[in-house]
Amino acid sequence: MNNPPAHDHTANDPRFPGLRRRGFLTVAAGAAGLGALALTGCDASGPAGDAKTGDSAAAGGRPRRGGRLRAAFAGGGASETLDPHLANLFGDVARAKALFDKLADYGPDLSARPRLATRWEPNAGLDRWKVTLREAAFHDGKPVTAADVLYSYRRVTDPEKAFRAKASLEPIDLKASRALDGRTVEFVLKRPTAEFPNVLAAFGAYIVPGREQDFDRNPVGSGPFRLVSFAPGKSAVLRRNDGYWDGAPYLDELELLVANEESARINALLGGQIEYAHELDPTTARTHEGGGRVEIIRLRNSTMQAFAMKTDRPPFDDKRVREAFFLIADRAELVAGALSGAGEIGNDLFGKGYEYYDASLPQREQDLDRAKALLKEAGAEGLKVTLDTxxxxxxxxxxxTIFRDQAAKAGVTVTVRTGSKDSYWKDVLDSGTFCSYRSGAMPVEAHISQRLLTASTTNATKWHHKDFDALYRQAQSTRDKAARAAVYARMQRRLHAEGGFLVWGFADWILGTARHVRGVETTAPANSLDWARFDKVWLA
Incomplete structure (x- = not known):
């Protein structure tokens, strides 16, 4: 949801499709302490103001213009680039969002929302879509045209390049697609695709002018900010684009800084060196929440927390064993212990709170007696399994560790095997039988297409069922949304009963801001439009 994560040390972290976090899959090269970064520009802050209370746009009074906001993200060192089609890291995406736009992006429920596109209309067969562009201009004053869109998508899908959105754009036949006029694109698809707007919103599918450019020196996009300066691995300084189609940003300038260590980010925030700290851990949040020095923002339902059972090999090729493991899990204990309470329990389905998520299914509870009975019925009493983590x-x-102790109460011996951070995703994609797993926000449809179809390249549970594949094709060929939702519900009922993902929780994504920062959206999961977005933020 969007480009599937490839499980190796240079590819995407499946927690956040399309993104790779330095420090999860690679070892950060030392603490990039903000104190050593020669912070430029003044604080430009006003009085502390009131704490945020739900609706971020309303809290703190009327928005006002002015000032520079400094935001810190983990970074990628000297290899960082402003090429939006190469955005891998969270900091890369923050810069890309500031400088460029996509045709669509994901709302809080992970449904596609128009951005540079104002509308999209399918034909009766759902294999041709007409997309109408809004009137928008690039930073050089030239209009965003249908030709620019086709150029951008063809650039992303260049077989000689490794751009992140390439797999996401695979449904489009770009040779057959064409510009009907300056602001209308007809996309020809390889197969019926009811959720085609998700393709337009894909991670990394940014629109650039239809010509080669030097992205790192003079990036020309249609985004809310323009580049002032860029030092890879250190900082990017951006200035307000007064002609932005969605309204000029309130900030005069935005400075995106690199700090790989979480401790450096929170200390810089507490010390007044920055106003926004991305990605804080639950312990930090508990320490500072309500303390009055900084604001803690929790983006709910941002990451699925799970164990993946491989359904094509013993013991998990028996659905009774999978159901037993569903019933072994004490989800509340897992959320409290593994997430320090920063999340909520799951129900063995992806996408809680997202479009098409089936909330009607009963919440699964721990039932050790039933789990023991199922294991006995399956001839798996005294079962021993290895859990890769x-x-x-x-x-x-x-x-x-928590699940190991829970399983012991059902007579199951779980041996925890700890693998390498650098190769973990590659190792567990095909090897082993049972592993720790997580995923970032994406549409439910994309989770299914990338991870649960026979041909899915990141099918970690080896869920291979031709009838399930057929249901997905049926959903994608169904024009009526209610009827399509019914098909997705049918698929989710099956996964809830016998799937391979034991989804025990959904974690918060945690941010910190100075108390005078306003307009940071509090309801948008990570990976959605309003996450890491600064054109609607202001300093009170």
Whole structure:
């Protein structure tokens, strides 16, 4: 949801499709302490103001213009680039969002919302879509045209390049697609695709002018900010684009800084060196929440927390064993222990709160007696399994230990095996039988297409069922949304009963801001439009 994560040390972290976080899959090269970064520009802050209370746009009074906001993200060192089609890291995406736009992006429920596109209309067969562009201009004053869109998508899908959105754009036949006029594109698809707007919103599918450019020196996009300066691995300084189609930003300038260590980010925030700290851990949040020095923002339902059972090999090729493991899990204990309470329990389905998520299914509770009975029925009494985990992601090793102890109460011996952070995703994609797993926000449809179809390249549970594949094709060929939702519900009922993902929780994504920062959206999961977005933020 969007480009599927490839499980190796240079590819995407499946927590956040399309993104790779330095520090989860690679070892950060030392603490990039903000104190050593020669912070430029003044604080430009006003009085502390009131704490945020739900609706961020309303809290703190009327928005006002002015000032520079400094935001810190983990970074990628000297290899960082402003090429939006190469955005891998969270900091890369923050810069890309500031400088460029996509045709669509994801709302809080992970449904596609128009951006540079104002509308999209399918034909009766759902294999041709007419997309109408809004009147928008690039930073050089030239209009965004249908030709620019086709150029951008063809650039992304260049077989000689490794751009992140390439797999996401695969449904489009770009040779057959064409510009009907300056602001209308007809996309020809390889097969019926009811959720084609998700393709337009794909991670990394940014629109650039239809010509080669030097992205790192003079990037020309249609985004809310223009580049002032860029020092890879250190900072990017951006200035307000007064002609932005969605309204000029309130900030005069935005400075995106690199700090790989979480401790450096929170200390810089507490010390007044920055106004926005991305990606804080639950312990930090508990320490500072309500303390009056900084604001803690929790983006709910941002990451699925799970264990993946491989359904094509013993013991999990028996659906009774999978159901037993569903019933072994004490989800509340896992959330409290592995996430330090920063999340909510799951129900063995992806996408809680997202479009098409089936909330009607009963919440699964721990039932050790039923679990023991199922294991006995399956001839799996005294079962011994290995649970692969790694410190590749926060809470993984803790969750594995907690589940090991829970399983022991059902007579199951779980041996926890800790693997390498650098190779974990590649190792567990095909090897082993049972592993720690997590995923970032994406549409439910994309989770199914990338991870649960026979041909899915990141099918970690080896869920291979031709009838399930047929249901997905049926959904994608169904024009009526209610009827399509019914098909997705049918698929989710099956997964809830016998799937391979034991989804025990959904974690918060945690941000910190100075108390005078306003307009940071509090309801948008990570990976959605309003996450890491600064054109609607202001300094009170």
């Amino acid at each position: 790694s410190p590749v992601a926060a809470g993984f090793t803790e969750a594995a």
